[in-house]
Amino acid sequence: MNNLKQTLTRHLREIMIRKLFAFFAVLSVLLLGLIVLFLFREGLPLFKEIPVSRFLLGSAWYPTYDPPEYGIWPLIVGSLIVTMFSCLIAVPFGILSAIYISEIAPARIREILKSVIELLAGLPSVVLGFFGMVVLAPWLQETFDLPTGLNIVNASLMLAVMAIPTISSISEDALYAVPREFKEASYALGATKYETIIKVAVPAAFSGISTAVILGMARAIGETMVVLMVAGGAAAIPRGIFDSVRPMTASIAAEMGEAPFRSGHYHALFATGIVLFLITLAFNLIADQLSAKFKKEGCGTL
């Protein structure tokens, strides 16, 4: 009897806990849904004023003039270009450091490197931005004799520093997940360590590494403080890599504070947020696809 009661209460508790978890899961999804709903509700009214094509492809961003112009093409180009360049830097660094950490480094160095990279991930972006503004910008300007140090290169470098930990740690997980049998088989066939890494470990972890790269890109394109501080903020299509740009995030952050509530400018900033949201959503979906593929990798045990 007592035993039955115990089983019952345990069962009850089990149900309660399950319900509690479900509640929090639903709540967080619901909150996210509400935020997206809000984003669209505040952004879409813009398209009553101007057509979507003129918003996306218009090249003049003069939201406070009369009549206002809400073309965000230079902003989109700004975001994409700093993201692209930061990836050119962060991808080799991230992946190579991941390979070194998971495949080559001795245990002690591995631990140190891992924690250093985690520390890098914990650097507040405003600190990086300040560094870019006060140290890197004057240095760039002096060294390359530029009109301004607040430019694409500066922003890309700072964003790369932010993306490296993301790319490195996820790639490292992917490499770590490659079954030992694969590598052992490779060694058994007489392959060297280098051959094993390049021809076995990296291809087997390829989808995981691609996920890492895309998540790193998503991180870079969504980053705000750094680009606000070091990208220069010129809302024009850049003519070279030492020109200033104004990524979408910087524009939203700088202007939202003073855009009159529910004005065209306000809606335009939210609509810019929608564009940004769709881009990061696309990145995440691609990353998801790739990691799903990654999970299907089989195992090579006899």
Add this chain to the structure above:
Amino acid sequence: MRKQLRRFIPVVLCLLACAGTALAENIVIKGSTTVLPIAQAALEAYMKANPGTNISLSGGGSGEGIKALIDSSTDIATSSRGIKDGEVELAKSKGVNPTSATVAVDAIVPIVHPKNRVRDLTIDQLSQIYQGKITNWKEVGGDDLQIVVISRDSSSGTFESWAELVLNKAKVTPRAQMQASNGAIVQAVSKNRYALGYIGLGYLDKTTKALTVGGVPASARTAVSGEYPISRPLYFYTNGAPKGETERFIRFVLSPAGQKIVAKTGFVPTLDAVKAKPKQKK
């Protein structure tokens, strides 16, 4: 033990009551980053003279302050521009009646790197440069260097006044760099030989060089006399005529003692300025 606790209850109640009255004397100030140094210095002096008053201050920009006033989440909205018609309408629809008091006059100063040879620009030259029509310093008597135009983000009050007073509503070149605060502009210009920026007079320091405009140096005196062309009034907005603690605070800012603080922060006191400035914005 319990007796002791019971003895504490009145004390606690009393403290709570005190906290309650302190809450009642809270003043919330929000708005323009240009007015921030004035509000900061004034409230420090005011709180020292009236202990028990609690004033909270935040920046965010003129628009943000007025937005907060419309939402009734601030007592005083500081602004470096006049309230817009749309904002007045929105305020009226929410039962808020924005009322202004001019607390100081601001002069906006063009600044360059200390090594720049240029000392003076006319309003017209400034306008041409900001429109992207003049792009090299040699065209205005300087070295053969590209001009890096630095502007405030297009929704700041400083930008709006600059656009009105200098550009006469013409568009700033999209190549202009954008900085989100006066301090950031000083920072950028002080590190860049090519740069031209503009800031409120209160933010001027030794790291950059202020240009004279049409031969007139920006100073408290020239702004008050109206000689210096790029100047504008700064406002405190309240809902209706200010009442209670808020009224006392504003009266303090407008008093000679308060205006002395205004002058100390680098702005121009309104006592003289109101008369001297013929082109007051409504």
